[in-house]
Amino acid sequence: MNSCEKKSPVSVLAIDDEPQIQRLLTIALEAQGYRVATAGRGQQGLGMAAQRRYDLIILDLGLPDTDGLLVLKQLREWTQAPIIIITVKDAADDRIEALDSGADDYVTKPFNTGELLARMRVALRHSNRLKSEEPIFHFGALEVDLASRRVALKGEPVKLTATEYILLRLFVQHAGKVLTHTQILREVWGAGHEEHTEYLRVYMARLREKLETDPAAPPLFLTEPGVGYRLAEG
Numbered sequence: 001m002n003s004c005e006k007k008s009p010v011s012v013l014a015i016d017d018e019p020q021i022q023r024l025l026t027i028a029l030e031a032q033g034y035r036v037a038t039a040g041r042g043q044q045g046l047g048m049a050a051q052r053r054y055d056l057i058i059l060d061l062g063l064p065d066t067d068g069l070l071v072l073k074q075l076r077e078w079t080q081a082p083i084i085i086i087t088v089k090d091a092a093d094d095r096i097e098a099l100d101s102g103a104d105d106y107v108t109k110p111f112n113t114g115e116l117l118a119r120m121r122v123a124l125r126h127s128n129r130l131k132s133e134e135p136i137f138h139f140g141a142l143e144v145d146l147a148s149r150r151v152a153l154k155g156e157p158v159k160l161t162a163t164e165y166i167l168l169r170l171f172v173q174h175a176g177k178v179l180t181h182t183q184i185l186r187e188v189w190g191a192g193h194e195e196h197t198e199y200l201r202v203y204m205a206r207l208r209e210k211l212e213t214d215p216a217a218p219p220l221f222l223t224e225p226g227v228g229y230r231l232a233e234g
Contacts, residue, residue, distance in 0.1 A: 009033055009034060009035040010033070010034050010035065010055045010056065010124065011034070011035045011036075011037070011052075011053075011054045011055050011056075012025075012029055012034050012035065012036050012037070012054060012055065012056050012057070012058060012120075013036075013037050013038075013039065013045065013048060013049055013054040013056075013057045013058070014026075014029075014036060014037070014038045014039070014057075014058040015038075015039045015040075015041075015042065015044075015045035015057065015058065015059045015060060015063070015068075015071065016038070016039075016040070016058070016059075016060040016063075016086065017040045017041065017060065017062070017063055017064050018060070019040075021060070021086075021109075022038040022040070024113070025038070025058065026038060028113040028116075028117070029117075032117060037054070040064075041063060041064060041065045041066075042063040042065050042066035042067075042068065042070070042071040043065055043066060045057075045059070045071060046071060046074060046075070049075060049079060050078075053079075053081070054081055055081060055082075055124065055127075056081055056082045056083075056084070056120060056123060056124060056127075057075065057079075057081055057082070057083045057084070058083075058084050058086055058116075059071060059072060059075075059083055059084070059085055059086070059103075060085075060086055060087055061085060061087040061089060061094075061098065062087060062088065062089075068085075068087070069097065069098065069101055072085070072098065072101050072102055072103060073101050073102065075102070076101070076102035080127070081127070082104040082105075082120075082123035082124060082126070082127050083102065083103050083104055084103065084104060084105045084106070084107060084116070084119060084120060084123060085098045085103045085105070085106045085107065086107045086108075086109060086111060086116070087106075087108060087109060088108065088109045089108070090108040092225070092226035092227055095178075095224075095226075095227050096180050096181075096182070096226075096227055096228075099178055099179075099180050099183070099227070099228070100180055100182055100183060104123045104126070104177050105119045105122070105123055105177065105178060106178070107119060122176035122177075122233060123176065123177070125175075125176065125233065126174065126175055126176050126177055126233075135147035135148075137172050137175065139175070139220060139231070139232065139233065140213075140219075140220070141153055141154045141213065142211055142220065143155075144168065144169075144172050146169060146172065146173075149165065151165070151168065151211075153210075153211060158210055158211065160207075160210065163188065163203060164203060164206055164207055164210070166188050167184070167188050167203055167204075167207060168207060168211075170184065170187050170188060171221070171229070171231035172231065174231070175231045175232075175233050176230065176231065176232070176233045177230065178224050178227060178228055178229075178230045179228045179229055179230065180227055180228040181194075181197055181200060181227070181228050182194045182228075183228065184200055184228060184229070185197070185199065185200060188200075188203075204221060204229065207221060208220075208221055219232060220232055
């Protein structure tokens with residue numbers, strides 16, 4: 001079921017100081033069945049998010065009263081709602097910092113509303129999946145049963161090393177979300193290994209070889225250039 005087909009509309013808080021962006025988001029999202037609230041300042045947005053629970057938050061980094069990254073970090077202290085960043089900053093370092101600070105996704109201005117809506121749907125599906133604690137995930141021909149640690153491709157069991165499985169499990173648990181190199185290295189290999197990107201390259205190549213139908217053109221593990229990787233949702 002699409003998120004917008006729920007009896008209660010999905011609620012979205014958009015924190016952005018540009019009136020035209022607020023209007024654009026309100027019109028585009030309400031047309032898809034979302035319930036939209038807007039805030040033009042960071043502190044106002046924090047106050048609104050504290051007063052009621054929103055299903056998803058859209059956050060601009062360039063706010064007039066406070067740093068958007070600070071707002072992001074404060075939100076992440078108490079809410080697990082998906083947060084999508086929209087900003088004019090498009091450097092890889094900016095994307096990495098936002099994602100490492102807790103953002104679920106990152107869209108640069110000017111943005112295509114269709115793309116933003118698609119990324120919202122992915123973030124909401126991921127959030128709903130975590131809430132339901134579904135142990136079995138399907139991605140095309142790939143099936144991952146987290147409860148039994150079983151991995152199958154086209155119905156046939158796939159043998160993974162312990163590290164390969166831990167890496168795959170991390171992607172499955174964050175399906176559709178961009179994971180930065182630093183996040184992955186920290187989660188899989190531990191603190192102090194954030195600079196060892198060669199580990200990650202080797203193991204990503206192994207996973208692609210074992211799990212991709214066509215390793216030369218991988219449709220499952222998507223590379224975010226200069227940032228990290230994303231597991232495509234099936």
